Amino acid sequence: xxxxxxxxxxxxxxxxxxxxxxxxxxxxxxxxxxxxxxxxxxxxxxxxxxxxxxxxxxxxxxxxxxxxxxxxxxxxxxxxxxxxxxxxxxxxxxxxxxxxxxxxxxxxxxxxxxxxxxxxxxxxxxxxxxxxxxxxxxxxxxxxxxxxxxxxxxxxxxxxxxxxxxxxxxxxxxxxxxxxxxxxxxxxxxxxxxxxxxxxxxxxxxxxxxxxxxxxxxxxxxxxxxxxxxxxxxxxxxxxxxxxxxxxxxxxxxxxxxxxxxxxxxxxxxxxxxxxxxxxxxxxxxxxxxxxxxxxxxxxxxxxxxxxxxxxxxxxxxxxxxxxxxxxxxxxxxxxx
Amino acid sequence: xxxxxxxxxxxxxxxxxxxxxxxxxxxxxxxxxxxxxxxxxxxxxxxxxxxxxxxxxxxxxxxxxxxxxxxxxxxxxxxxxxxxxxxxxxxxxxxxxxxxxxxxxxxxxxxxxxxxxxxxxxxxxxxxxxxxxxxxxxxxxxxxxxxxxxxxxxxxxxxxxxxxxxxxxxxxxxxxxxxxxxxxxxxxxxxxxxxxxxxxxxxxxxxxxxxxxxxxxxxxxxxxxxxxxxxxxxxxxxxxxxxxxxxxxxxxxxxxxxxxxxxxxxxxxxxxxxxxxxxxxxxxxxxxxxxxxxxxxxxxxxxxxxxxxxxxxxxxxxxxxxxxxxxxxxxxxxxxx
Numbered sequence: 001x002x003x004x005x006x007x008x009x010x011x012x013x014x015x016x017x018x019x020x021x022x023x024x025x026x027x028x029x030x031x032x033x034x035x036x037x038x039x040x041x042x043x044x045x046x047x048x049x050x051x052x053x054x055x056x057x058x059x060x061x062x063x064x065x066x067x068x069x070x071x072x073x074x075x076x077x078x079x080x081x082x083x084x085x086x087x088x089x090x091x092x093x094x095x096x097x098x099x100x101x102x103x104x105x106x107x108x109x110x111x112x113x114x115x116x117x118x119x120x121x122x123x124x125x126x127x128x129x130x131x132x133x134x135x136x137x138x139x140x141x142x143x144x145x146x147x148x149x150x151x152x153x154x155x156x157x158x159x160x161x162x163x164x165x166x167x168x169x170x171x172x173x174x175x176x177x178x179x180x181x182x183x184x185x186x187x188x189x190x191x192x193x194x195x196x197x198x199x200x201x202x203x204x205x206x207x208x209x210x211x212x213x214x215x216x217x218x219x220x221x222x223x224x225x226x227x228x229x230x231x232x233x234x235x236x237x238x239x240x241x242x243x244x245x246x247x248x249x250x251x252x253x254x255x256x257x258x259x260x261x262x263x264x265x266x267x268x269x270x271x272x273x274x275x276x277x278x279x280x281x282x283x284x285x286x287x288x289x290x291x292x293x294x295x296x297x298x299x300x301x302x303x304x305x306x307x308x309x310x311x312x313x314x315x316x317x318x319x320x321x322x323x324x325x326x327x328x329x330x331x332x333x334x335x336x337x
Numbered sequence: 338x339x340x341x342x343x344x345x346x347x348x349x350x351x352x353x354x355x356x357x358x359x360x361x362x363x364x365x366x367x368x369x370x371x372x373x374x375x376x377x378x379x380x381x382x383x384x385x386x387x388x389x390x391x392x393x394x395x396x397x398x399x400x401x402x403x404x405x406x407x408x409x410x411x412x413x414x415x416x417x418x419x420x421x422x423x424x425x426x427x428x429x430x431x432x433x434x435x436x437x438x439x440x441x442x443x444x445x446x447x448x449x450x451x452x453x454x455x456x457x458x459x460x461x462x463x464x465x466x467x468x469x470x471x472x473x474x475x476x477x478x479x480x481x482x483x484x485x486x487x488x489x490x491x492x493x494x495x496x497x498x499x500x501x502x503x504x505x506x507x508x509x510x511x512x513x514x515x516x517x518x519x520x521x522x523x524x525x526x527x528x529x530x531x532x533x534x535x536x537x538x539x540x541x542x543x544x545x546x547x548x549x550x551x552x553x554x555x556x557x558x559x560x561x562x563x564x565x566x567x568x569x570x571x572x573x574x575x576x577x578x579x580x581x582x583x584x585x586x587x588x589x590x591x592x593x594x595x596x597x598x599x600x601x602x603x604x605x606x607x608x609x610x611x612x613x614x615x616x617x618x619x620x621x622x623x624x625x626x627x628x629x630x631x632x633x634x635x636x637x638x639x640x641x642x643x644x645x646x647x648x649x650x651x652x653x654x655x656x657x658x659x660x661x662x663x664x665x666x667x668x669x670x671x672x673x674x
Contacts, residue, residue: 022500130580140379140514143522177477177568185480187563208500216580228522229569231514231563236573243553244609246583251605258605264598268588272581 003309003315004092007036007044008061008079009099011299017098018044020305025052027306028313033092036061036079056080064298068102072111080104084111087291094292096283098300108286110295115321117328120149121288122227123295124157124232125245126164128275131218132276135161136175137287140231145191150174150224150330153203154195156287156324157222163318164311165221172212173220174230183209187226194333195224203330241276282307285315288324292316338653340646341429344373344381345398345416346436348636351512354435355381356641362389365650370429373398374414395419401635405439411647417441421448424628431629433620435637442478445623445630452658454665457486458625459514459564460632462571467610468555472498473512474624477568484527486510487561489668491532491541493624493661494559497500500655501648502558510547510557511567523564531559531670540667578613586649594649619644622652625661629653 002026005021007014014036021032022045031052034041038057045053047090056124060078062071064318072081080099082106087095095112097104104156114121154172161170174191176183181192192209199206212233225233248269252262262269282304283294292315296308325330342358351373358369358381370391371378375394382390397415399408404595409418417436421444428461432449434441440456442469451458461474474494479486491509498507511528513520518529536543547557549570580621585606588597599606619641620631624662633645661668 002412014635086572090660107468130583143514143520143525175569177480177565177572183480188480211576212569213576213579216576225569228514229566232354232512232549232566233569233573235579236552237572239548239550239553240574240577240613241581242550244578247609247612248606251609258602261598261601265588265595268591269585269594269654270589272584275584276581309348 001313002033002092003312004033004035004083004086004095005309006083006095006097007034007041008058008098009097010305011182012297012301013098013254014040014044015304016300016302019302020300021309022048022053023302024309025285028310030309030313033086034085035083056082056086059297062099063105063138064100066100066103068100071100071103071104072107080107081111084108084293087293089114093316094294096296096305096308096312098296098298098305098308101140101295101298103297104293105286108289112291114288115290115324115328117332118156118288118324119152120145121286123284124154124160124287125284127216127234127237129216129218130233132165132221134215134220135165135209136215136230136234137222137224138227138230139234139284140227141286142227144228145187145226147187147194148306148333150187150191150226151194151198151333152288153185154206154222154224155327156330157224158204159320159323160285160287161221163314163320167221169205170206170221171205171219172222172224173207175212175215175223175225176209178209179209179211181209191224198330201330203327228315238276241273245273283310283311285311285320287320288319292321338650339368339370339429340376341370341372341420341432341436341650342421342475342646343416343432344371344378345395345419345435346434347633347642349378349436349638351381353637353639354642356639359390360639360643361646363573365647366434367646368649370423372420373425373518376457377607387548393419393423397584399436399440399595403436403437403440406443408440409438409444411552417444418448421445421630424630430653433631433642433645433649434644435633435635435645438477438632438635440496441630441632442623445626447566449626449628450629451625452627452665453491454669455625455661456489457482459493460489460621461490461497461624462621462641464553464571464574466553466555469502469558471552471557472559473552473567473571474559474561475564475567476571477564478623479564481565482524482563484524484531484672486530487524487563488531488535488670489533489625491543491559491561492664492668496657496660497543497622497624498558500651500657504558506542507558508542508544509559509561510544510550512552512560512562512570513546514548516546516548518546528561534669538667540664569602575613578610582622619646622648624657627658629658
């Protein structure tokens with residue numbers, strides 16, 4: 001398997017990206033194509049054994065200042081654009097990038113293209129829970145959605161959950177402002193109907209509405225929502241966790257007694273904050289794109305980038321795209337066919 | 338000042354409600370009208386001094402099983418309905434209820450009515466932050482909103498922030514999925530325009546888009562959004578905080594060493610969880626209703642209910658409704674006038 005790596009994307013590029021990619025070659029047995037400024041990549045590689053590692057030169061870099069909707073088109077020789085074209089043309093099995101989410105999503109949609117019949121690609125990060133975590137889909141790719149998009153997110157999230165969570169029959173919930181069937185606005189009412197129908201056909205294990213307050217306590221493995229509210233939920237969770245750990249750190253430093261106590265529990269408390277760490281899983285798949293494209297967190301260090309490559313490998317091996325293609329007829333609503 | 342209390346609403350009614358109300362009479366110097374089953378209230382009062390306390394008998398109780406959209410109409414002799422009719426008819430200055438949010442909101446809208454010109458009433462709880470906290474408006478009253486509603490939430494939230502947060506010129510932000518002006522969907526684009534125009538007129542201190550991840554770190558005193566995403570943000574924050582403290586509790590109990598450390602920092606860590614406690618502020622005003630109606634948290638104990646009455650008192654004294662009425666012309670958009 002060959003993983004195409006955007007070596008220039010993310011806060012810690014290219015050093016951490018190259019290091020994570022070399023680790024992936026060593027530990028996962030994948031071949032790696034590093035795309036980016038050759039001299040920068042060479043410098044990072046130093047005297048590393050080059051077996052299974054290829055460099056493809058690309059002179060430009062998509063930055064956070066670029067307009068995401070045009071970045072990959074304007075910067076045709078950027079590492080991101082070149083990497084996406086490579087996977088499109090079959091010169092590798094998956095792309096992993098820690099660059100701009102918006103640019104990667106637009107680029108993947110325009111260059112690699114969506115799976116035929118998929119209305120919108122979606123982002124589905126894995127969040128922690130009292131059970132084994134849950135996928136929240138979509139988390140920001142699509143600010144405005146239709147019920148049909150949400151139905152498709154449910155199917156795609158389900159296939160993905162089977163792969164990365166190892167579940168036979170993932171439970172799908174609809175994010176809503178109450179558990180009663182009638183809650184929410186038009187989008188939720190429409191999605192609830194479509195999800196119930198898919199459940200009646202035995203195609204989705206739909207467990208109904210899920211409130212944001214109970215997401216982390218289990219009950220659903222895949223939680224479906226529009227990209228706006230999904231992003232609000234994801235970012236609120238990240239922000240609240242960060243804020244609480246900042247407050248706890250302040251408490252731990254506030255007196256000699258507390259500092260002593262902190263030293264005693266530090267490791268265990270850190271393990272909790274690790275659960276909320278966006279770097280942990282490493283990457284988020286762009287579900288609905290016709291080839292595997294994995295977004296690594298922008299602040300990825302080498303470990304996180306390694307984890308993103310591991311996820312790309314699992315994504316390819318599980319053939320999630322094949323699952324989606326096989327089921328695409330169930331994922332459309334007749335009115336719009 | 339006379340506060341009308343729905344003595345039968347909430348998980349701990351009537352005991353905690355009556356106790357909190359008696360405390361409010363003692364400490365805040367307000368008169369109290371307790372509405373509910375006379376014999377139950379009498380039993381809770383026991384031999385308490387009755388000075389400044391009046392009981393109004395109401396035989397029915399709105400429960401969480403009642404349909405919120407019809408509860409106050411169907412149960413005309415419920416404590417909630419009677420209390421709302423009393424404030425409407427001037428038999429008191431404010432209503433405080435820990436009963437069903439939906440029923441109270443519908444009841445307040447149908448019985449007490451909105452302020453003339455206000456399109457929708459909204460809920461604006463105070464959330465903690467690294468600064469002095471912030472108001473999130475709306476948090477669930479209106480699943481579907483227009484840009485004009487959000488403009489009105491900004492004005493109403495601003496007046497309320499002046500009162501309960503003591504701010505001269507509260508900073509108003511728009512909850513969005515990125516800080517760039519162009520982020521979000523149609524609703525956010527429309528609201529951003531209206532808020533910018535109001536700021537250009539010098540009427541609102543609009544600070545632009547705010548991401549959910551940074552809400553708790555300050556920068557805005559009032560954060561405006563539709564009721565769906567506001568509810569998702571609020572409930573996610575509550576859920577994540579609860580989940581993290583559950584995890585921390587598990588760590589603290591996991592070994593003798595950790596139990597010792599926990600004993601040393603317990604009080605200080607508890608103070609953090611207290612900040613995230615929905616009972617802390619006590620109540621959430623229903624902004625846009627023509628008389629003060631305060632929703633106390635459903636799980637209010639007597640202290641929380643006391644705090645909700647204190648908030649009702651501050652709301653009346655600050656004459657927030659007068660502020661809204663005086664500014665109603667600025668809060669409408671001409672196209673819809």
